[in-house]
Amino acid sequence: MVLKQVELSNFRLHRSTSLSFSDKLNLIIGGNGQGKTSILEAIYYLCTTKNLNLASEKDVVTFGEQFFEVAGSFSDISNNKTRIFFDNILNKKNFFLDDKQVFRSADIYGKFPIVILIQSDHAITLGAPSERRRFVDSVLSQASHSYLEILLEYNKTLRQRASLLSLLKETNDKNLYSQLDAWTETLIENGSEIIKQRVNFVNEFNVYMDQTYDKVIDKLEVPRIVYNTLCDMDEENTKQKFNDAIASAREEEKRKCTNLVGPHRDDFIFHINELELKRFGSQGQHKTFQVVLRFAQFFYIKDKLGKTPIFLMDDVFGELDFFRAEKISEYLSEVGQTFITTTDFTRMEELNLIKENRIIKVEHGKTSYA
Numbered sequence: 001m002v003l004k005q006v007e008l009s010n011f012r013l014h015r016s017t018s019l020s021f022s023d024k025l026n027l028i029i030g031g032n033g034q035g036k037t038s039i040l041e042a043i044y045y046l047c048t049t050k051n052l053n054l055a056s057e058k059d060v061v062t063f064g065e066q067f068f069e070v071a072g073s074f075s076d077i078s079n080n081k082t083r084i085f086f087d088n089i090l091n092k093k094n095f096f097l098d099d100k101q102v103f104r105s106a107d108i109y110g111k112f113p114i115v116i117l118i119q120s121d122h123a124i125t126l127g128a129p130s131e132r133r134r135f136v137d138s139v140l141s142q143a144s145h146s147y148l149e150i151l152l153e154y155n156k157t158l159r160q161r162a163s164l165l166s167l168l169k170e171t172n173d174k175n176l177y178s179q180l181d182a183w184t185e186t187l188i189e190n191g192s193e194i195i196k197q198r199v200n201f202v203n204e205f206n207v208y209m210d211q212t213y214d215k216v217i218d219k220l221e222v223p224r225i226v227y228n229t230l231c232d233m234d235e236e237n238t239k240q241k242f243n244d245a246i247a248s249a250r251e252e253e254k255r256k257c258t259n260l261v262g263p264h265r266d267d268f269i270f271h272i273n274e275l276e277l278k279r280f281g282s283q284g285q286h287k288t289f290q291v292v293l294r295f296a297q298f299f300y301i302k303d304k305l306g307k308t309p310i311f312l313m314d315d316v317f318g319e320l321d322f323f324r325a326e327k328i329s330e331y332l333s334e335v336g337q338t339f340i341t342t343t344d345f346t347r348m349e350e351l352n353l354i355k356e357n358r359i360i361k362v363e364h365g366k367t368s369y370a
Contacts, residue, residue, distance in 0.1 A: 001076040001112065001307050002337045003043060010065040012038040013365030021339075022358035025332065028341045029370070030362035036341040039362070040116070040312045043339065046072040046082045047112040047310065049095045049105040053120070057086045057093055074112060076307065082112070106152060110142040113301050113309035117294040117316055124293065125277055125286045129267035136268055139297050140201055143304040147197050154190040157183055158259050166257040184246055191262045192238045195229055198263065202227045208296035216292055216327045223289065224271040230261060288324060291316065295328075298335060308336035315341050 002023045008014040013035040030036045037052075041060075044052040051057065061068045071083040083096040095102045102108055123131040141148035161183040168176050202225050209223045230245055245261045246253075253260050270277040272285055281289070294311075301309050317325050317340075332338055353359070359370035 001074060001310065003046070003310055004073045004075050006039070006042055006046065006070065006072040008038075008042050009067075009069040010062040011042055011068045011070055012060055012062060014038055014042075014367075015062055015065075015365060017365065017367055019360065019367060021337070022356055023337055025353065025357040026337070026339045026360060027353070027357065028339060028360045028362060029343070030341075031343055035362045035365045035367075036343075037118075037314050038365075039360075039367075040118075040314055040339055040341060042070045043072070043310065043312060044114060044116065045070050045084050047108075047114040049084065049093075049102070049108050052116065052118070058088055058091065061086065061088045080112075082108075106145075106148055109148060110145055110305065113142050113305055113307050114312065115294050115298045115301065115309045116312045116314075117291060118312075118314040121290040121294070122286065125270055125281070125289050129265075132268040132270075133264070133266065135293065136198060136201065139205075139300065140197060142309075143301050144197070147194075150190050150193050150197075154187070154194055154263075157187045157190060158262070158264060161187060162258055165254050165259075168254050169257055187259070187262060188239055188242045188246070191264075192242055194263045195238055195242075195266075198227055198229070198266075202268070205296060205300055208300050209292060212292045212295045212299070212331075215331050216288060216295075216324065221272050221285070221288075222274075223292065224274070226269040226271065227266065228269050229263065229266040284321065284324070287320060291320075291324075291328060295331065295335075311335050311338040313338065313340045315343060317342060318344055 003021055005018070005020040007019075008017040011017070017039075019039070028036045028039055041052040044050065051060065057068075066088050067086060068088075069083065069085045071081065074080045074082070081096075081098055083099075084093065085096075086093045095105075095108065097108065097111075124135050137151055141151060161180070164176060164180050164183060167173070168180065206223075206225055209225065213221060213223050230241075242261065249260045270281075270289060272281055272289065275281075277285065277289055294313075298309055298311055301307075316328075320328065361368050361370055
């Protein structure tokens with residue numbers, strides 16, 4: 001799958017920008033704050049309906065304007081057009097696929113697979129467990145629509161159950177316990193399926209991690225992801241352990257008005273050479289692991305969906321030494337359409353550019369081809 005072109009209107013610094021792209025590498029060059037990352041953000045919107053940096057849509061609209069619009073055309077087995085329009089006054093976002101409005105983001109997610117490597121990825125290896133869960137859930141949700149639907153249902157159950165726990169604390173109405181039991185049963189059913197699919201994912205994904213690490217640093221390090229879940233990994237006993245853990249935590253849950261047990265509390269522990277990355281990894285090892293996670297995600301999704309994802313990389317090479325940058329550049333030849341932003345003109349040689357590649361210069365929201 002490739003993105004052939006995009007058009008941006010009132011999108012951050014881009015008042016009116018129209019771009020066509022190479023099917024291979026697209027290098028976006030410019031100084032800080034000139035609008036490079038905004039192009040990646042627009043592409044991410046077209047593929048997911050979501051903002052790349054979880055920002056408010058109101059923050060995306062060009063200052064003084066009332067709306068933003070992004071449109072793009074994709075080419076795969078068939079051709080598709082997507083468009084997103086946000087009205088700043090109504091605070092309303094509309095997404096269109098082939099001129100038909102789509103009301104659920106879940107109906108788009110995975111249709112135009114995309115992989116992103118951005119500055120905030122450091123939170124995946126260095127941050128809280130929620131960051132690692134978000135990474136795994138995002139990969140699985142693109143690769144499996146059934147997982148996405150189960151996850152959405154599970155999160156809905158968490159909200160409903162938390163509200164009920166709060167109501168129980170306030171009123172101590174005994175009649176509410178039957179409702180709580182019903183929500184608990186749903187939580188266990190969907191939560192157990194999430195755990196099962198995450199277990200299978202980690203087992204498969206570790207293979208992709210091994211293969212990618214071999215390419216990037218020549219087998220100097222061995223990566224591994226371990227799924228740390230309260231319910232262990234015994235599929236037959238997961239539901240029973242889940243049920244027992246919730247029963248034990250019931251009074252504390254009611255006191256705190258929150259869900260204390262389930263896959264929303266789990267973590268994924270990253271290891272290098274059997275040492276925990278978060279505790280013992282160097283800055284270079286963290287950055288390498290983050291890069292490898294995204295390349296592994298690319299090939300995992302490609303194999304699962306039979307589609308080649310679009311790969312976005314935001315100013316990655318500035319944080320890598322020459323050895324790792326060169327290895328990753330070589331690896332890009334195995335990837336499909338890629339978009340890379342950079343501020344450093346001097347490192348272009350590391351990318352081994354060919355005539356099929358496209359260089360786009362950005363200056364204060366204005367673009368030109370080099």
